[in-house]
Amino acid sequence: MVDHQETPAAAIDDFATWGPVLRLLLAEQRQRHADGPVRVVGRIGRGGWSLALKRRMPPPGRAAQVEDMQEEFDAVERVQGALADAGVDDVSFSATIQPNGKTVLRLMGPSPAVQPGLGTPHPGELLFVDGALPEPWRRLPEPAPEAVPAASVDVELLERTLRERLPDAIGATEEEIAAAEARLGIALPDELKTLYRVTRARWEDRVDDYEAAERECEAVGCELFDLDGLYVADASSRPCRWEFAAMEAVDTPPDSMVQGLVGSPGWIAFGDNGGGDRLAVDLTPGPRGHRGQIIMLSHEENAGARLVADSLTDLVLGRLGTDQPGRPDADQPSAVARVNAVSLKSVQAAAHPGLEVLSIGRWDGEPFSLAPVTGLPRLRTLTAYPGTLADPLEIAELTGLEFLELGPEDWRRLLDAGAVPRSLSAAAIDAPRDHDPLPIVAMANEILALWDRPQIIQTVIEGALAPLA
Incomplete structure (x- = not known):
């Protein structure tokens, strides 16, 4: 029996697909509650799952092994395979299981207007406008027509230093640099062009020489992207769920070196610090910054960047800047x-x-x-x-x-x-984590209907589990 819309693939509708997961959850609940109907809920996606299962502790002196949770992994993978076959990313479920094993399973999802809940079977954020972004993600940089490069910019010194450090490197051709500029839709600053004329940073040029890669990292001051890896670190490069992004606010105090933004069409990311933080050339600096300064975008933050060096020349020569971000007025x-x-x-x-x-x-x-x-x-x-x-x-x-x-x-x-x-x-x-997801889904659909948005698919499957011994 199917409510509302049909699910995309028969395998998801097959009770046997869900039987192992339901059996595990039933056994867990029977340990906590007396006989009677049992309701179990959860969420399974292609990239993870949330199930109320108590993990077994390994024996003293031994770390947890995959084998300790093999039954759970096998049960989940059965569902994940059905999701992949159907092209569905994520499904929540609620099941009522009678003492005789008779089961009514309700599947909830997907909807293109709803994000999966985080660690919960409840719906996540509801999206009313396709492509809509929170205000910080719409914020563009303020023009900085008076910004100039730092006095430390010295392309001749930069090239000479890099060639001394990387005598065997293969540089990019002017055609390759022009192709990168055409792809990005932005002209590369002279320092960055100089860097790539010395080394184009392609892995195949190193002939699987890891030491050569390390030497290049030490020579430049970061793990350098090749020309194909260059990207504009605008707001779209920092995707964030609405429920988190809407809680952000960005601001640029008047004494800032770097504009307080999620991203900028003038931030050209060219490298990584080895820990997931991106280095970028900043062509849209803050009120006190320099055009072409080097900034770092933290992978642990949704917005903002910090100054690393006044120029690429300074970065390569190890003359790192003192990060003194602009501070808002204490009375503001x-x-x-x-x-x-x-x-x-x-x-x-x-x-x-x-x-x-x-x-x-x-x-x-x-x-x-x-x-x-x-x-x-x-x-x-x-x-x-x-x-x-x-x-x-x-x-x-x-x-x-x-x-x-x-x-x-x-x-x-x-x-x-x-x-x-x-x-x-x-x-x-x-909604509280232990709240029945069914009324929450119904309410979510009621809200979505106000914007004529796609509803959360609901499917009812009936089957039977063998009674627990």
């Missing part, structure tokens, strides 16, 4: 405000004209009114922990919201009143 309130038991204690304390993000977390006191932030011109994100809002209908007055995360009860109030803000580009339902 933050664009991101967190109201909870350990941070700000009121919405009033968070309110100011520059507020962009308001996050209301766990709170033991009286619920908050949103009246102090009504009418703020830049407020675009609101997240509120369940039970922290005195009147969820006040949200209707926040006409500039792009992202909204609420608990199920608050969403219910908005839906019943027809007060869901239509300015939203994305949203999320903050």
Whole structure:
């Protein structure tokens, strides 16, 4: 029996595909609860899974081995194979299992308008507008027409130093450099051209010589990309889920060397520090920066970059800059405000004209009114922990919201009143991890319908598991 839409492939609809996973979850639940119907939930995707299974501890003195979890791996891989065959990335499920083994299994997903939940069977972020990005990811660099290269730029010294350090390197031709510029849609600065004229950094040129690669890294100051690996580190190069990206705010204080951005069409990434952080030539510097300075983009941060050297010449010669990022005025309130038991204690304390993000977390006191932030011109994100809002209908007055995360009860109030803000580009339902996912999916579909977005597919499969001994 199938509800709503058909699933893409028969294998996913086959009860036998899910039997081993359900059997494991049933055995786990029977250890915790008395006889009676058992409800089990979970999520399985092609890249991972979330199942309420207690992992066996290895014997004392031995590390955990694959064999310790082989039964779980085998059960999950059976489902993952069906997902791959169907071209489906991720499916959540809820099953009710009777004592005699009779089972009703409900599959939930996919929908192109819904991201999978993180570590939970509940839906993740709901996407209302195709291609919509949070404001920090739309932010472009401020023009810097007065920015000039640093005085330390010396292409002759740079080339001479590199050729002394890499006498056997094969350099790129002018045609290869021009092809890279055409692909990127941007002219490479002279220092970067000089670098690649000395070495084009292709692995095949080293003839599998790892020591040559190490020498090149030491000579340049980073793991250098070849010309085909160069890329523009604009905002699209730092993808981020809406639920995290919407909580970011970017700013460039007047004394900054580097503009506070997610990415820039003037950041040309050319290397890696060996730990996943990217080095880039910065052609759109901050108010106090230099055109062509070298910056580093951390793989642990969603936005921003820090100064490494004033020029590529300085990087190669080991003259690293002192990273002194611009600091906002200590009296200037933050664009991101967190109201909870350990941070700000009121919405009033968070309110100011520059507020962009308001996050209301766990709170033991009286619920908050949103009246102090009504009418703020830049407020675009609101997240509120369940039970922290005195009147969820006040949200209707926040006409500039792009992202909204609420608990199920608050969403219910908005839906019943027809007060869901239509300015939203994305949203999320903050449900407790142990909450039945079925009503959360139903609510998600109700919200999606307001934007005529694709629903979360729901499929019901009936079968039987052999009763546990």
